[in-house]
Amino acid sequence: MVAKVIDGRWIAKEIREDVAKQVSKVKKEYGFVPNIATVRVGSTPESDIYLNLRDKACEETGIFSCHVDLPENASEEEVVDAVKNLNEDDDVHGVLIQLPLPSHISHDTLISILHPKKDVEGLHPVNLGKTLLGEEDIVPITPLSVITILDYEKTKYEGKDVVIVNHSNIVGKPLSALFLNRNCSVCVCHVYTKDLKKYTRNADILVTAAGVPRLITKNHVKKGVFVLDVGIVKTKEGVCGDVDFSSVKEIAGKITPVPGGVGPVTVACSLKNMLKTFMKCVGEKHR
Ligand code: NAD
Secondary structure, three states: OOEEEEHHHHHHHHHHHHHHHHHHHHHHHOOOEEEEEEEOOOOOHHHHHHHHHHHHHHHHHHOOOEEEOOOOOOOOOHHHHHHHHHHHHHOOEEHHHHOOOOOOOOHHHHHHOOOHHEEOOOOOOHHHHHHHHOOOOOHHHHHHHHHHHHHHOOOOOOEEEEEOOOOOOOOOHHHHHHHHHHHOOOEOOOOOOOOHHHOOOOHHHHHHHOOOOOOHHHHHHHOOEEEEEEEEEEOOOOOOOOOOOHOOOOOOOOOOOOOOHHHHHHHHHHHHHHHHHHHHHHHHHOO
């Protein structure tokens, strides 16, 4: 068996076209377009790459994207004030906090003071709580992209065994809630898991986001599994994911490549969330 390789770039293009149509509709209706701010404290080459990709996608779809850049040595108080200003600015319809942040600044603190209606990343406790309760509203972007890919492939969820290799607040925890909401049986593994294979071999759907090249080999998967590789690692040979692609693709039923799999869909899903926060900020006011 050779797996179907999922074309994330094609899915992302479809989403961008749909978002662009909706942006031109809201522009006609309200006379302006979503204006989304990214707060960035210092910068790294990786965050610059991601930000450039997102800015390009915004431009393509007609969303206005601006940056609030603070220096690496800005105090937490200064960054908190910047987020509070964006909360109060009626001309800003959504906010993202760019990771990584310097170690003296707490991501949790910034997310918790952000107004939930402007929380493009779906990480505010109110939005995460809704996701957990099955009232999915603004859903965290990376988990949303995994579900979007599975939906594009018309995946049936009920009763499926899902294994997620990641237990972070932005990927594994909200993603496990999304699968539970769809009546899957979910197992979440992480760096302290004693025998990873024991779990991953049971998966009908395997999502991995460890950031460890070749963590998942052919010995970790069962025949026909749908493998979604969220990991992004820069190596000397280029960008790769967690999965030993060439060997796993011989066994899996479907597989996402890196690059060109989950990554572009994640950028596209951030645009979907921008439209959502825009409608929350503006839609209700103008109705
Ligand atoms: P993180 O460091 O917060 O989490 C990493 C997770 O992997 C943790 O749960 C950790 O316990 C687990 N892990 C690490 N090594 C492991 C091992 N050897 N065995 C089993 N589990 C292990 O990182 P994060 O922010 O959640 O991101 C994870 C990865 O996903 C990174 O490579 C990141 O670049 C990538 N990412 C990709 C996208 C995308 O759109 N494709 C979006 C976000 C993050």
